Amino acid sequence: MSALLEIRGLTVGYGWSSPPAVTAVRDVDLTVRAGEVVGVAGESGSGKSTLAFAAIGLLDPPARVLSGSVRFDGTEVTTMSREELRQMHFQSASMVFQASMNVLNPVTRIESQFRDAMAAHGVSSRDEARRRAEEAFDLVKVPRRYLDAYPHQLSGGMRQRAVIALALVMRPKLLVLDEPTTALDVVVERAILQSLNELRGELGFGVIFITHDLSLLVEIADRIAIMYAGRLVEEAPARELYENPKHPYTVALMGAFPPLAGERQRLSGIPGQPPDLRDLPPGCPYAPRCPSFMPGVCDVIDPPEVIIDGSRRVLCHLYGSVEASRD
Amino acid sequence: MTSPTTLSGTDVNPASAPLLEVRGLSTVYGVGRVGRRQEVAALTDLDLTVARGEVLGLVGESGSGKTTFARTLVYLERLTAGTIAVDGEVMPKHPSVARLREHRRKVQMIFQDPYSSLDPLHTVAHAITQPLRAFNIVSRRQERAEVEELLQQVGLTPVKDFFSRYPHELSGGQRQRVGIARALAARPKLLIADEPTSMLDVSIRLTIMNLLLDLQDSHGLSLIFITHDLAAARYVSDRIAIMYAGRLVEIGPAGVVLGEPIHPYTMLLRNAVPDPTQSSVARIQAEERGEPPDLTALPVGCAFAPRCEFAREECLVGFPAWRRGGEGHEARCVLVDEESP
Amino acid sequence: MNWREIRHNRRAMAGASILAVFFVVAIFAPLLVPYSPTAVRFTPDLPPSGYHWLGTTINGQDIFSQVIWGTRASLFVGFVCATLISLIQLVMGVFAGYVGGLVDTVASAITNVFLVLPALPLLIILAAYLQGGSVFVLIAVIVVTGWAWGAKVLRAQAIALRERPFVQASRVSGESRWHIVLTHIVPNMLGIIVSNFFGAALFAVLAEAGLEFIGLGNINDVTWGTMLYWAQEGNAILLGEWVWLLVPGLCLALVGTSLGLLNFAVDEIANPRLRRES
Numbered sequence: 001m002s003a004l005l006e007i008r009g010l011t012v013g014y015g016w017s018s019p020p021a022v023t024a025v026r027d028v029d030l031t032v033r034a035g036e037v038v039g040v041a042g043e044s045g046s047g048k049s050t051l052a053f054a055a056i057g058l059l060d061p062p063a064r065v066l067s068g069s070v071r072f073d074g075t076e077v078t079t080m081s082r083e084e085l086r087q088m089h090f091q092s093a094s095m096v097f098q099a100s101m102n103v104l105n106p107v108t109r110i111e112s113q114f115r116d117a118m119a120a121h122g123v124s125s126r127d128e129a130r131r132r133a134e135e136a137f138d139l140v141k142v143p144r145r146y147l148d149a150y151p152h153q154l155s156g157g158m159r160q161r162a163v164i165a166l167a168l169v170m171r172p173k174l175l176v177l178d179e180p181t182t183a184l185d186v187v188v189e190r191a192i193l194q195s196l197n198e199l200r201g202e203l204g205f206g207v208i209f210i211t212h213d214l215s216l217l218v219e220i221a222d223r224i225a226i227m228y229a230g231r232l233v234e235e236a237p238a239r240e241l242y243e244n245p246k247h248p249y250t251v252a253l254m255g256a257f258p259p260l261a262g263e264r265q266r267l268s269g270i271p272g273q274p275p276d277l278r279d280l281p282p283g284c285p286y287a288p289r290c291p292s293f294m295p296g297v298c299d300v301i302d303p304p305e306v307i308i309d310g311s312r313r314v315l316c317h318l319y320g321s322v323e324a325s326r327d
Numbered sequence: 328m329t330s331p332t333t334l335s336g337t338d339v340n341p342a343s344a345p346l347l348e349v350r351g352l353s354t355v356y357g358v359g360r361v362g363r364r365q366e367v368a369a370l371t372d373l374d375l376t377v378a379r380g381e382v383l384g385l386v387g388e389s390g391s392g393k394t395t396f397a398r399t400l401v402y403l404e405r406l407t408a409g410t411i412a413v414d415g416e417v418m419p420k421h422p423s424v425a426r427l428r429e430h431r432r433k434v435q436m437i438f439q440d441p442y443s444s445l446d447p448l449h450t451v452a453h454a455i456t457q458p459l460r461a462f463n464i465v466s467r468r469q470e471r472a473e474v475e476e477l478l479q480q481v482g483l484t485p486v487k488d489f490f491s492r493y494p495h496e497l498s499g500g501q502r503q504r505v506g507i508a509r510a511l512a513a514r515p516k517l518l519i520a521d522e523p524t525s526m527l528d529v530s531i532r533l534t535i536m537n538l539l540l541d542l543q544d545s546h547g548l549s550l551i552f553i554t555h556d557l558a559a560a561r562y563v564s565d566r567i568a569i570m571y572a573g574r575l576v577e578i579g580p581a582g583v584v585l586g587e588p589i590h591p592y593t594m595l596l597r598n599a600v601p602d603p604t605q606s607s608v609a610r611i612q613a614e615e616r617g618e619p620p621d622l623t624a625l626p627v628g629c630a631f632a633p634r635c636e637f638a639r640e641e642c643l644v645g646f647p648a649w650r651r652g653g654e655g656h657e658a659r660c661v662l663v664d665e666e667s668p
Numbered sequence: 669m670n671w672r673e674i675r676h677n678r679r680a681m682a683g684a685s686i687l688a689v690f691f692v693v694a695i696f697a698p699l700l701v702p703y704s705p706t707a708v709r710f711t712p713d714l715p716p717s718g719y720h721w722l723g724t725t726i727n728g729q730d731i732f733s734q735v736i737w738g739t740r741a742s743l744f745v746g747f748v749c750a751t752l753i754s755l756i757q758l759v760m761g762v763f764a765g766y767v768g769g770l771v772d773t774v775a776s777a778i779t780n781v782f783l784v785l786p787a788l789p790l791l792i793i794l795a796a797y798l799q800g801g802s803v804f805v806l807i808a809v810i811v812v813t814g815w816a817w818g819a820k821v822l823r824a825q826a827i828a829l830r831e832r833p834f835v836q837a838s839r840v841s842g843e844s845r846w847h848i849v850l851t852h853i854v855p856n857m858l859g860i861i862v863s864n865f866f867g868a869a870l871f872a873v874l875a876e877a878g879l880e881f882i883g884l885g886n887i888n889d890v891t892w893g894t895m896l897y898w899a900q901e902g903n904a905i906l907l908g909e910w911v912w913l914l915v916p917g918l919c920l921a922l923v924g925t926s927l928g929l930l931n932f933a934v935d936e937i938a939n940p941r942l943r944r945e946s
């Protein structure tokens with residue numbers, strides 16, 4: 001399968017000065033194939049949202065791409081014109097945001113929002129737009145009559161489904177979801193995720209799923225990428241990451257989720273503070289909090305990216321140099 | 328004063344009188360303008376007991392009433408019916424200002440959002456000093472030492488560094504620690520933590536939960552830990568109570584409620600939580616049946632019945648009474664004490 | 669708000685500088701006037717010259733001295749009115765908004781009544797009715813018609829603040845109502861309170877001048893407004909005495925502008941989202 005989205009060496013900065021004050025994403029490689037779910041996990045300041053925005057060309061000043069490339073379906077996104085980006089958005093690549101009320105206009109009926117979006121992408125007939133909107137609502141299992149309602153008349157879960165329907169109505173090839181269920185109840189969340197899974201099977205789009213909830217990703221993602229302080233510190237197939245995490249941060253992050261069953265044990269979070277992106281130490285950004293910290297190495301030299309088992313990547317000195325990991 | 332019993336009437340070991348006793352608590356408030364007023368039944372007929380030194384996890388989703396419950400316990404909301412008793416003393420229905428102050432000295436609250444629960448214009452020291460002064464905990468001269476001691480206890484060290492800082496100079500976790508210090512300043516007996524970690528980064532959550540557990544242990548406090556996160560509730564709590572549509576529906580020891588739930592809603596919650604330790608095949612797939620309950624128009628009978636896959640006719644008659652499922656484990660469901668579904 | 673932000677805001681500095689100049693003039697007016705502003709011993713209708721920098725009026729008074737003296741009246745009325753208006757707004761807006769309940773209902777009703785009364789006609793009617801009184805009559809009239817709108821704004825803000833978690837937390841921490849209003853509510857609304865103050869001052873300065881221009885103030889006082897009245901009476905336009913007409917108006921415009929600038933600047937400082945990118 002050829003890649004739907006290929007990100008290579010992407011570096012994104014925030015700030016008006018040059019070089020910008022904050023490097024939100026540094027030197028990230030990521031690939032997404034059609035029909036695949038790639039989960040991106042990290043905490044605040046990890047750069048996961050910035051990465052997602054950059055992936056579909058939604059970065060606005062003061063954020064800007066400093067280096068690297070993003071190729072969507074073969075075309076370079078970072079150099080697209082506004083018009084090209086506009087055409088790409090919604091039609092080929094779509095995004096679902098965390099708060100549905102950030103997307104839906106509270107003073108218009110939901111149907112008109114669908115119409116507006118479709119009209120901007122060539123569907124000018126009202127009937128055609130209505131038909132497509134109804135189909136989209138069927139896909140996400142929201143009763144059709146809610147198309148004529150105002151957003152506040154729907155519950156949170158339904159609104160989020162409506163937003164997903166909106167994102168899918170033009171049948172994009174790539175769907176980027178930024179914490180789509182974080183604000184929702186866990187029961188609603190499960191139902192929505194199930195729908196998403198079914199839809200992916202039917203329509204075959206690729207998904208980038210951003211969240212802080214690692215246990216969620218283990219269930220729904222094919223591959224998971226872990227981000228810390230703007231760097232992609234580990235990437236692996238979901239199950240393998242869960243059973244055998246390599247990067248110390250991944251290990252610690254997994255340990256930060258108390259289990260639902262089993263022995264009750266005292267766990268510890270990750271000591272220290274999340275890094276200040278304006279003032280990153282040299283070497284590995286996780287070094288100050290890492291239990292496997294190697295003085296003279298981790299705080300001086302940038303960690304290398306090591307390929308393990310052919311399909312896994314880790315950014316860590318523990319795993320030696322690139323050559324060392326044939327297995 | 329009757330000895331503590333479980334809600335269905337069984338005697339519990341009355342080793343010590345309970346710290347908090349809530350009976351028949353209801354909170355109803357009106358929304359909307361004159362003429363189109365609707366009543367929201369946020370809490371209905373709640374019975375709850377919290378023992379000294381106990382950690383009770385209160386679990387519910389949005390609309391369950393858990394935050395209203397917390398606010399009612401500290402009188403930020405007015406209750407419409409029922410009684411609250413702390414340390415054996417029942418609170419009057421319309422407490423005076425003095426009585427309220429006395430109550431808040433014993434029952435303190437930690438708020439959910441560390442980014443808005445501290446006055447942005449006040450330093451850390453100022454924020455912690457205010458309850459010290461309002462409740463006359465120490466003399467003016469001893470204030471500084473007391474604040475330093477509290478900062479030490481919540482792990483904001485070196486203490487001198489944090490004294491004069493403003494909230495925007497602190498991380499989310501640090502702000503929450505200040506919130507905890509502020510609550511502790513009153514030297515309360517009962518702490519109510521309203522979703523204290525849901526707005527924090529994952530890696531910080533455990534440190535705050537551990538802090539709360541340590542403080543609870545060293546000060547002999549009772550703690551009500553309110554959350555929608557089942558796993559967090561399990562980590563922290565001795566007992567867990569599940570809320571739905573303004574009522575308690577299940578209560579029991581933490582491991583038992585989560586491991587062998589007897590109320591269908593608890594089962595639904597349990598299966599909806601992402602749990603990589605279980606294989607996907609074995610889980611009951613939860614459909615989004617119906618809507619979360621409309622608190623302005625609750626059905627007669629069990630509020631969960633419209634969404635319950637085991638619902639029967641008797642469920643529609645009246646809200647089920649408490650029934651025992653095991654030692655200290657009860658639920659308000661007609662299915663309890665019968666074959667497990 | 670902190671001082672560094674204030675110093676860096678160009679509009680604040682511009683407004684403050686202009687206002688400062690006028691304040692200095694007002695304070696040192698007795699030392700700065702070349703002649704007594706009311707003395708009528710000069711030749712009337714003289715153009716600007718070395719002896720009379722701005723010429724003389726139809727009554728033989730030195731215009732320059734009058735302009736300087738007039739600064740006092742405008743600033744005095746402006747700031748006294750602003751202070752009184754702000755105090756009323758604090759009670760009827762902030763306190764009532766925070767306390768809620770019956771107090772708020774009554775205060776809101778009163779505010780709404782005053783809001784609905786048309787300010788300009790009311791101003792004129794009251795001034796005409798009480799004509800011939802002192803400047804304090806003018807102040808009273810301006811305050812009565814000028815407090816309501818700002819009170820509504822402050823009330824809205826107080827209500828919003830009341831619901832903020834840190835205010836609720838203060839209640840649980842045992843703080844009294846007054847303590848909360850003074851240490852939490854007011855400081856967190858300081859921007860809007862100060863901004864309202866400057867807005868009220870602007871309204872007062874212009875209202876005073878307006879009333880005096882149409883002859884409803886004490887026409888024997890020397891203020892910019894009465895200067896305009898006399899310029900009108902003395903047919904300054906017909907006689908081509910532009911200076912007499914324009915200079916008081918220009919001073920009013922400058923003071924008004926400086927107050928307006930300060931108003932905007934305080935808004936910007938208090939609400940970072942309004943700031944322009946530097």
